Amino acid sequence: MSSPTATVYVHATPSAEPLASVTSNPPPIVEFARVAGHVLTLSLSYLSRGTVILTRSLTTPLAVLYNPLLYLLAPAIVLLQILLEIFVFTPYAIMASLIRNVYPIYVFVGAACICSALLGSIARIVTSALAYALFAPRTPPTPKDEVQEKKASTSAIPKPRLRKRVSIREDR
8 A cells, every 4th residue: 555645845045145144244343343452452561561671670770789778777777676666566565455455344334334324214214204193294384373473472572672871960
């Protein structure tokens, strides 16, 4: 028995431009960036080489003068080292040791102050609340009350007497 067979034809149309030609023509900015990168690399390498050569040529005479210069400045260098030890390093070591040893006391006193401030604030709040709960708050005086209090206070206090001026004459 034979099976029926069919023939299929696939027809492909070529695109307007082949794929290889798209990647072979990069945009002009890519070429410019490549050239700029090469120019920058070359200029920096020449600049760094020139800087190294200039630095070595300037420091070579100093290397020759370094040992005699140190020999001549040795007394001043030793004096400066002694003064630095006396006025900087020793006080710094003393202060660092003192701070390191006093730190626990500082923390204890600080914690005690903070706790006492909190306890005092809480006590003040509690006593104010109890005073408000136990004793009725005062009502503010009305203007009539103020006028009556002024009249009562002025009438209750006697006016001070004015002194009389007396002159004494001698008779002749």
